[in-house]
Structures are given as C-alpha cells and as structure tokens.
Amino acid sequence: MGRRKVIRSTLEVALEEEPKKMCSSGSLCKNFVYFILVVTDIADFISDWLFFVDVYIVEEGLVYGPVQPAAKWSLLAFSIVGTITFIMEMTNLWWETFRHNAWVDSDALSAVVIWIEDVPQIAISLYIATCREEPISIFQLSKAAVVLIGIVVRIIVSSVKYCNKKAVRSHHHVKYKVVIMLGIILEAFCAGAIFFLTQTEKGETGTVSFKVPTTIIEEKFNDQRYFANVSIFLHQADLFDAGNLDPDKTDEIFNWMRLTSINKVRQPENNREAFFSFDSEPRSAQVTKFAVWEWGNTMGGHSNQWTLSECYDIDQQTADITTVAKTTCEQPNYFINPYRVYVKFKYDPPGSVFKKKVFGDIYFNMRQQTGASGACEQVRDYTSSISASVGGKYPITMHYFRTGALVQAQGTKHLLHGDGTMAPKFFRNDDMDLEEIRSIWRTGWNKCKSTGSVAPNWDEELEVECNRP
Numbered sequence: 240m241g242r243r244k245v246i247r248s249t250l251e252v253a254l255e256e257e258p259k260k261m262c263s264s265g266s267l268c269k270n271f272v273y274f275i276l277v278v279t280d281i282a283d284f285i286s287d288w289l290f291f292v293d294v295y296i297v298e299e300g301l302v303y304g305p306v307q308p309a310a311k312w313s314l315l316a317f318s319i320v321g322t323i324t325f326i327m328e329m330t331n332l333w334w335e336t337f338r339h340n341a342w343v344d345s346d347a348l349s350a351v352v353i354w355i356e357d358v359p360q361i362a363i364s365l366y367i368a369t370c371r372e373e374p375i376s377i378f379q380l381s382k383a384a385v386v387l388i389g390i391v392v393r394i395i396v397s398s399v400k401y402c403n404k405k406a407v408r409s410h411h412h413v414k415y416k417v418v419i420m421l422g423i424i425l426e427a428f429c430a431g432a433i434f435f436l437t438q439t440e441k442g443e444t445g446t447v448s449f450k451v452p453t454t455i456i457e458e459k460f461n462d463q464r465y466f467a468n469v470s471i472f473l474h475q476a477d478l479f480d481a482g483n484l485d486p487d488k489t490d491e492i493f494n495w496m497r498l499t500s501i502n503k504v505r506q507p508e509n510n511r512e513a514f515f516s517f518d519s520e521p522r523s524a525q526v527t528k529f530a531v532w533e534w535g536n537t538m539g540g541h542s543n544q545w546t547l548s549e550c551y552d553i554d555q556q557t558a559d560i561t562t563v564a565k566t567t568c569e570q571p572n573y574f575i576n577p578y579r580v581y582v583k584f585k586y587d588p589p590g591s592v593f594k595k596k597v598f599g600d601i602y603f604n605m606r607q608q609t610g611a612s613g614a615c616e617q618v619r620d621y622t623s624s625i626s627a628s629v630g631g632k633y634p635i636t637m638h639y640f641r642t643g644a645l646v647q648a649q650g651t652k653h654l655l656h657g658d659g660t661m662a663p664k665f666f667r668n669d670d671m672d673l674e675e676i677r678s679i680w681r682t683g684w685n686k687c688k689s690t691g692s693v694a695p696n697w698d699e700e701l702e703v704e705c706n707r708p
Contacts (some may be wrong), residue, residue: 248386273336277329279385279392284325285381288554291318293593294367295380300596301501302465302587302680304690306367314363323355328352346415349393353422355377361386361429368436371597380437383430383492390423397625403489435682454574462598463502464678469641470500471601471695472583472673476631478527479665482555491625491637494665495673496531497653501639504586504601509535511586516545516707518577525556528577530568531653532707545707549653559664560654579608580618583703584695600692604701605635615705623694637694640666640673 291314297305304310329350335341339424364379381412472495479485498511514534522528530550535543548569554563590600605618622633652665657673666672680689 257563271632273332275392276332280325280328280387282385283389284290284321285316286385287321289378290360290364291315293698295310296593296595298595298600299690299692300695301598302372302682302689302691303597304692310363311365317356317359319665321360322350323494324348324356331671336514344415346419346428347454349421350418353419353426357424358425358429358520361426361433365429365432365436368683369685370683371437380434383433386426390427393423397456411672420686441621444528460652465590465598466501467502467641469639469676469679470503471495471498471504472638472640472668473498473582474592474628474636474638475517475580475626476634478529478553480631481527482525483558484553484555486667488630491629492667493625493628495638496666497642497666498582499584501601502635504584505588505599511588514703515548515582517580517582518578520574523550525554527553528555528563528573530563551654560664560665567708576610579610579613579705579707581606581608581615581700581703581705581707585698597689601695602698602701603637604693604698604703606703606705608705610632617699622698623692638668639676639693640668641676641679642666643671 252571263637294306294311294314299305314333328348331342331345335345361383364382368379388613413592447662473494474480474495476493479496482487485492485494488639498515503509504513504620505511515534518528518530518532528550529552531548532545533548534545547565547569550563551563554560560574564607582603582605584601584603586601589596598616605621606615608615618635620633621635622628623637623639625636625638628636652663655666668675676693677689679693680685
C-alpha cells in the first residue's frame with residue numbers, strides 16, 4: 240500500500256522547522272510564540288467579561304441609563320461562547336505546540352473564533368458606542384485595545400506561518416487565511432470606530448473635534464454639553480396652577496419654579512447637596528404668600544444657616560406675582576401658620592472602577608410640615624412624569640429642564656424675571672422658557688434618545704430635618 244500523506248498544521252511545521260535565522264533555538268521560539276498567544280487570549284477573555292459586567296450593572300442616572308436588553312443579553316451569550324472557544328484554543332494550542340498533535344487545525348479554529356465570538360462582541364460594543372459620546376467605562380476602551388493588539392499578534396503569527404518555506408499551503412489553508420483576514424479587517428474597523436466615536440464629538444455645524452478626556456485613563460468627560468443651563472424644576476399643582484395661574488389645566492404645560500442647577504448640586508464644595516424650604520400661606524381668598532429659603536453658607540460665615548432667597552405674593556385670580564421685600568418677609572409674624580415643605584438633594588458621583596452611572600445621579604427626599612411646630616411628615620404624592628401630573632393628579636412634580644436661549648441669564652433666581660423690567664412669573668415648559676430634557680440629552684453620533692433619569696430619584700432614606708425656626 241502507498242504511504243498516506245499527512246497534512247499537518249502550518250503552526251506545527253512552522254514551530255518545528257523555523258529557520259535558524261528566525262530563532263536561535265527551536266524550543267525558545269516555540270515557547271515565545273506560545274507565550275504571546277496565551278497572553279493575548281487571556282487578555283481578550285478577561286476583557287470580554289469585564290466589559291459585560293460593566294454593561295450589565297449600568298443603571299439609570301444622569302443622561303445615560305441601561306443598555307438595551309437585546310444588546311446586553313447578546314453580549315452575555317457571546318461572552319459564554321468566548322469562554323468555550325478560549326478553553327478550546329488554549330488546549331488546542333498546547334497540544335499543537337508541545338505534542339505536535341492538534342485536535343483541530345489552528346487556522347480553522349482561529350477563523351471560527353473570529354467570526355462566532357470576536358466579531359459579534361466588538362460589533363455589539365460599536366453599536367453601544369454609537370449612542371454614547373462617552374464610553375461606558377475604561378473597560379469598553381480596553382476591550383477595543385485588546386482587539387487591536389490581538390489583530391497585530393494574529394497577523395504576525397499568520398505571516399510567520401505562511402511565509403515559512405516548509406509550511407503546508409493546502410487549498411484549505413489558503414481559504415482559512417482569507418476568512419481570518421476578512422474577520423481581522425472587520426474587527427479593526429469596529430475597534431477603531433469605537434475609539435473615534437467615544438473620543439470625538441460632532442458640533443451643530445457638522446465639524447468633528449476631539450474632546451475631554453485629554454488622556455483616556457483620566458475619564459474626565461465633557462459633561463457641560465449636557466448640564467449647561469440645566470436645572471431642577473418643581474411644580475406644585477395646588478399653588479402654582481391655582482385659579483387663572485394656569486388657564487388650561489388639561490394640557491401638559493405647567494407652571495414651574497427653578498430650584499437649583501445640576502452643576503451646583505454636583506460641586507464638592509457644596510458637599511454635593513442642596514437643601515430648600517418653601518413657605519406658603521393664604522393672605523386672602525385669592526392671594527397666597529410664598530417664600531423660598533435655602534440652607535447653606537451663603538453669607539461667608541463659618542457655619543450653615545437658613546437664608547431667605549425670594550419672597551412673593553401670588554394672585555391666583557389676576558395671575559400676577561409680586562415681589563415682597565426680604566426685610567418684610569423675614570419678620571417673625573409675616574407667616575403665622577404656614578404650610579412648609581422641605582426638599583433636600585444629594586448627588587451620588589459615579590464609581591471609580593465599575594461605573595453604574597457614567598455621570599452619577601441626583602437623589603432627593605421631601606418632608607412637609609403645617610406650622611413651625613407641626614409634625615414633620617413624609618411627602619408621598621410625587622411623580623417625575625409630566626403626563627401623569629395633568630389635572631393635578633400629583634401635587635408635586637419635579638423635572639430637569641434647560642432654560643431657553645432668551646432666559647438663560649437668570650442667575651440663581653427661582654422665578655422668571657425677564658429683562659428686569661417685567662414682573663416675575665413662573666417658568667413654562669412650552670419650549671420657549673424651558674426645553675424638555677429628552678430633546679436636549681440626545682446622545683452619541685446617532686443622537687439616540689436618552690435613557691437616563693428625567694428628574695431626581697426619590698430616596699426616602701435620605702435624611703431631611705424640619706429644622707427651620
């Protein structure tokens with residue numbers, strides 16, 4: 240019988256009979272190549288699962304929220320597939336390198352791994368990046384970087400194997416190389432696109448510019464494109480919309496009071512907190528006295544204290560709002576038995592490694608009191624949904640809005656004062672005074688709809704004291 244021809248793996252031949260000009264020692268060369276491939280595969284395996292964990296734990300916060308379930312669970316599925324192929328590749332590579340008896344041809348296995356694990360995962364990461372100017376965390380960029388490094392290693396190893404004079408070049412092996420190279424090209428495109436999309440931004444005129452961070456590791460992002468002129472607004476239906484203050488109580492346009500800006504709550508010097516108190520009391524059947532107090536070190540002293548911010552008379556019949564002098568409003572007998580609301584905001588910054596919320600989040604709690612000596616009770620009738628508040632179904636509504644271009648220069652005022660010659664009035668969410676935050680927080684190059692919170696999140700565990708005298 241004729242002797243059967245044995246087709247051996249190109250890696251096996253390449254590592255067995257590598258020309259001496261490439262390696263001074265065959266064993267040393269085999270060990271080096273094996274080490275490089277193992278390190279690359281381990282880095283890819285670890286980055287797969289770190290990135291999935293990052294995607295899995297993302298929660299709703301400022302601007303960004305959870306990734307779409309289809310993308311999240313697809314990433315899990317391909318991470319599991321990647322774990323299986325990682326074990327197969329490591330085992331096959333060990334047997335091929337040191338036992339010269341590979342289970343599967345290394346080129347065929349590499350082609351399968353690239354197309355059923357590497358390409359789908361990097362494509363999912365790219366899909367996520369199209370809706371985010373910022374990466375979910377450093378692990379998304381690490382995954383892209385590992386892919387690029389792996390591509391370089393695969394090209395070098397494949398070139399050494401293919402260019403070796405004694406390597407087997409069957410028709411099948413050439414096909415494998417073509418399939419591998421096509422996958423590598425697609426991987427490189429996706430990885431490069433991830434870096435481009437997460438480190439650049441497109442202006443209103445279409446110009447492309449690189450943005451913060453100056454270094455990727457610092458993760459200091461250009462958050463002012465989202466938070467400039469964006470504030471927390473409060474709607475108190477039974478007071479702000481009473482009588483003729485809101486002539487149409489069936490639509491979704493309400494009267495709002497500005498509390499504070501998102502930027503101010505996020506500042507470390509403010510202990511990442513803001514604390515307000517509102518007093519309201521009828522002056523007559525149609526006029527209500529209303530005052531806003533703020534807790535803080537506003538006078539340059541050594542301790543925090545309550546400071547009167549603004550005081551008004553609100554006429555629900557004529558819909559007029561009149562400013563009351565602070566000296567008058569601060570008189571002990573000005574409010575006799577007011578209805579008092581306390582609301583406290585607390586900013587929770589993002590984590591240092593695994594960022595559940597890219598920009599962190601703002602929480603609040605609210606308590607109410609009738610009279611200065613009344614019981615301090617939890618406020619529960621609250622919603623962040625404007626549509627759910629129509630008709631006064633919920634007395635209290637909070638929402639994020641950006642002030643319109645004509646009313647941005649309001650300083651810290653709680654009501655809209657126009658150019659200074661007009662009487663104060665409530666803000667209106669009519670796209671002139673206030674712009675809906677969903678239309679402002681369009682994220683990524685695809686201008687995707689924001690999945691983040693539209694208002695501070697209610698936290699009953701946040702301590703609020705009814706501590707005004």
